[in-house]
Amino acid sequence: MELPRWRPGKLTQIILHFILLAYSIIVLYPIGIMLLSSVKGTREIFTNPYGWPASLRLDNYSKAWKLANFSVYFQNSAFVSVMTILVLLFVSSMAAYVLARFEFRGNRALYMLFISGLMLPVRLAVVPLFTMIRDINLLDTRTALLMVYVASGIPFSIFLLVNFFKSIPKEIEEAAIIDGCGLFSIYYRIMLPLIGPALATVGIYNFIGTWNDFFFPLIFLRTKSKYTIPLGVMQFFGEFTNQWDMLFSSLTIAIVPVIIIFMVASKQFIRGMTAGAVKG
Amino acid sequence: MNSEIPTRQSSFLLFIRKHNYLLLVLPALLLYTVFIIYPFLNSIRYSFFEWSGVGPMTYIGLGNYHTIFFGALQEFFVRALKHNLFAFVINFSLQTIFGLGLALALYAVTKGSNLYKTIFFLPNTLSTVIVGFLWNLLLNPQWGMVNRFFEMVGLDFLSRPWLGDPKLALPTILAVSAWRGLGFPILVYLAALLAIPEEYVEAAKIDGAKGFQIIRHIYIPLILPTTFTLMTLSFIWTFNMFDLIFALQGASAGPNYATDVLGTLFYRITFGGMGSSATGMGLGAAIAVVIFSVLFPVSYLLNRISKKFEL
Numbered sequence: 125m126e127l128p129r130w131r132p133g134k135l136t137q138i139i140l141h142f143i144l145l146a147y148s149i150i151v152l153y154p155i156g157i158m159l160l161s162s163v164k165g166t167r168e169i170f171t172n173p174y175g176w177p178a179s180l181r182l183d184n185y186s187k188a189w190k191l192a193n194f195s196v197y198f199q200n201s202a203f204v205s206v207m208t209i210l211v212l213l214f215v216s217s218m219a220a221y222v223l224a225r226f227e228f229r230g231n232r233a234l235y236m237l238f239i240s241g242l243m244l245p246v247r248l249a250v251v252p253l254f255t256m257i258r259d260i261n262l263l264d265t266r267t268a269l270l271m272v273y274v275a276s277g278i279p280f281s282i283f284l285l286v287n288f289f290k291s292i293p294k295e296i297e298e299a300a301i302i303d304g305c306g307l308f309s310i311y312y313r314i315m316l317p318l319i320g321p322a323l324a325t326v327g328i329y330n331f332i333g334t335w336n337d338f339f340f341p342l343i344f345l346r347t348k349s350k351y352t353i354p355l356g357v358m359q360f361f362g363e364f365t366n367q368w369d370m371l372f373s374s375l376t377i378a379i380v381p382v383i384i385i386f387m388v389a390s391k392q393f394i395r396g397m398t399a400g401a402v403k404g
Numbered sequence: 405m406n407s408e409i410p411t412r413q414s415s416f417l418l419f420i421r422k423h424n425y426l427l428l429v430l431p432a433l434l435l436y437t438v439f440i441i442y443p444f445l446n447s448i449r450y451s452f453f454e455w456s457g458v459g460p461m462t463y464i465g466l467g468n469y470h471t472i473f474f475g476a477l478q479e480f481f482v483r484a485l486k487h488n489l490f491a492f493v494i495n496f497s498l499q500t501i502f503g504l505g506l507a508l509a510l511y512a513v514t515k516g517s518n519l520y521k522t523i524f525f526l527p528n529t530l531s532t533v534i535v536g537f538l539w540n541l542l543l544n545p546q547w548g549m550v551n552r553f554f555e556m557v558g559l560d561f562l563s564r565p566w567l568g569d570p571k572l573a574l575p576t577i578l579a580v581s582a583w584r585g586l587g588f589p590i591l592v593y594l595a596a597l598l599a600i601p602e603e604y605v606e607a608a609k610i611d612g613a614k615g616f617q618i619i620r621h622i623y624i625p626l627i628l629p630t631t632f633t634l635m636t637l638s639f640i641w642t643f644n645m646f647d648l649i650f651a652l653q654g655a656s657a658g659p660n661y662a663t664d665v666l667g668t669l670f671y672r673i674t675f676g677g678m679g680s681s682a683t684g685m686g687l688g689a690a691i692a693v694v695i696f697s698v699l700f701p702v703s704y705l706l707n708r709i710s711k712k713f714e715l
Contacts, residue, residue, distance in 0.1 A: 132512055140509045141516070147506060148523045150583070154538055155526075157549050173552045219432035222425050234429065241440055243700055245644055247667075248692040251674055251685050252446035253439065255457065275439035278432050307425055336531035338647050343675070354533045358651070361537055368541065375538050379530055386529045390522045393529060394591060401588075401633055402595040 158379070161372040169368045181369065188373035191364070196349055197356035204266050204352060205334040208273040209327045215274065216281035217323065221311050223282065224289035225297065235286065241279030246272070247339060254343055264346040272340055277330045284399065288322040289315065328396030335382070353378050450689035457685045468690035477673075477687070481694075483661060484669045491578055491642040491665065496635055498582045503589030503634070504627070508619065510590070511597045521594070525587035532584065536651025539580045543567050543652075567652055570662035577663055581648055585641075589634050596630040597623060632710030636703050643699055646671060666695050 132140075161169050162184055164177040189195070223235050246253075253272065254263075262268040292315065300310045316323070338354040345351055348359060357378050364370045386393050420427065451468055453461040471477050506524065510517045527535065542549050543566045551563040566576040600623065608622050646667030649657055655676050657664035674688030 131514060137513060140513050144506065144509050144513065144516070144520050148520060151523055151527060151587075154542055154583070157542065158538055161549075170547050173547070173549045174556070215431040215435060218428040222428045226425050228423060228426070234433070237441075238432075238436065241436065243703065244440065244444055245640070245696070245699065246440060247644065247646070248696050249440065249443035249447050251450055251689045251692065252443035255685070256443060256446075271435065271439050275435045278436045278440075282432070307428070311428065332529060336529075336534075338531060338533040338650075354531045357534055357537060361540075368547070371537075371541060375534060378534055379538075382529055383526065386526060387522065390525070394521065394525055397525075397528065398588060398591055398595070401592045401630075401637065 158372055158375055162376040166367055166369045184369050184373040188370050192360040192374050194377055197351055197353045201335055201352040204269050205331050207270050208334045209331050212274045212277045213323055216278050217285055220282045220285035221289055221315050224286045238279055238282045246276040268344050269340055273334050281326045284326055285322055288319045292318055325396045325399045447689045447692050450686050451693045453686040455684055455686040468687045484664045484666045487665045488643050492639055494578045495642050496638045499589040504593050506590045507593035510594050524590050527584040528587040532647040533651045535584045536648045540652055568659055570659045573662045577652055596627045600626050629710050636706040640703055
């Protein structure tokens with residue numbers, strides 16, 4: 125929707141493009157270097173950091189993949205992230221539906237309780253979380269991560285979803301009741317599909333946050349076979365500190381899938397991740 | 405409605421049958437209470453005890469807080485706090501100047517903005533810690549590409565131990581964090597600019613305003629609420645900083661605590677221990693409570709102020 129707006133003249137446009145291009149180079153430079161270095165040998169990285177590789181060492185990737193045990197890390201990251209958003213979307217959409225569409229005493233208070241979580245940075249509760257998880261024998265499990273991620277995603281999710289639910293006209297619900305739909309049916313077959321975009325927004329926001337998170341895996345996980353990707357990369361950097369070809373390859377393996385998915389779905393990504401700060 | 409025939413069901417069950425929709429709220433409420441509310445309240449409780457994490461807890465009242473503000477931890481706490489404040493000022497300045505500037509540029513160009521938007525936001529999708537590891541390599545004093553670049557173009561004096569020099573380390577880390585995070589304010593500002601009604605701009609043009617004047621008198625005042633929102637987020641973000649510093653400097657936040665922030669201090673105390681009397685979970689919990697006591701009022705205040713600026 126292109127409305128007429130302030131459009132400076134040709135010369136200014138060229139200058140603006142120059143500025144934007146310059147910043148683009150700043151952004152892409154580290155990623156470019158990373159890709160370039162990941163197909164070189166370590167010595168070549170040291171002696172010829174900006175040159176084209178003498179030969180494209182694509183086997184760096186397979187070596188790094190095996191050495192760093194990436195298949196395990198990817199599996200763990202995928203499991204935790206996917207399960208988190210499934211559980212999160214399920215429990216929070218149910219709760220949001222009730223909070224938005226039903227009047228009962230304590231509705232407001234319950235809503236406020238959930239929203240207050242937006243102001244509580246969950247990391248600050250990590251001491252009791254740690255001891256509690258340890259005491260119920262869930263330390264060093266991916267389940268512990270799952271619980272914590274879902275719980276910390278609830279405030280924002282409910283906040284966003286309640287708003288969406290409120291905008292659905294009452295007639296739809298009333299028609300469903302007349303048709304004899306039960307509570308869960310209404311929720312599952314009618315309400316959920318109607319808030320598809322909101323679910324996608326919450327889903328992406330939490331998926332990326334969970335996939336990239338380092339802090340909680342650092343705190344909770346002890347066995348290497350349970351590590352998620354960020355923790356796994358840290359481990360790898362500690363073990364292979366001087367083998368820069370491996371280091372750059374491992375970074376590439378860790379980052380490139382995210383970049384590719386982002387390039388494909390950039391609009392949804394951006395909408396999901398800036399939700400809450402952008403009005404409308 | 406339930407029938408009025410008295411049954412032997414408890415009134416609780418009757419309540420549930422009447423308000424059965426409340427069951428839908430239960431899973432979320434349970435998870436949230438158990439894993440967020442309860443630990444949070446417990447944090448406050450732990451802060452009044454001395455505890456190593458296992459074994460007995462010793463009640464010491466405000467002892468931990470005394471250690472933080474007046475005792476063995478004071479030097480570290482004050483320094484970390486200063487670093488957080490410094491980080492906030494720099495982070496907010498960078499995001500306002502460059503974030504808004506680039507957003508204005510994006511707003512004004514006739515084409516290519518979608519491509520630029522995608523490029524600019526790309527680093528935001530990457531894990532902070534992985535970004536840290538990448539830049540760790542790039543900023544390596546000997547082999548890192550940054551210094552090699554300076555040497556290649558003859559700017560040798562710029563080839564420094566960016567992360568190793570106590571005076572340069574924190575600004576360097578903040579620059580890296582800006583590289584990663586600038587996409588967010590850029591896009592938020594852009595959306596705010598696009599939301600400005602055309603009539604305002606047209607009216608200004610009719611009054612004869614030129615480019616820069618339009619910026620100063622129309623756009624900037626109208627995006628003040630957005631600036632406040634971003635300020636709040638920047639504050640929260642810089643006071644929670646941990647991952648990037650951990651990746652670039654380790655938990656001890658060197659060199660010589662030059663990059664120590666409340667987050668790394670908290671981590672060290674709670675999980676790393678520091679030897680002597682300043683160690684343990686109770687103390688860590690106290691630091692967490694202090695951090696929260698700073699975060700909450702300030703972000704609440706900023707939120708209220710930003711509401712005042714909304715039209």
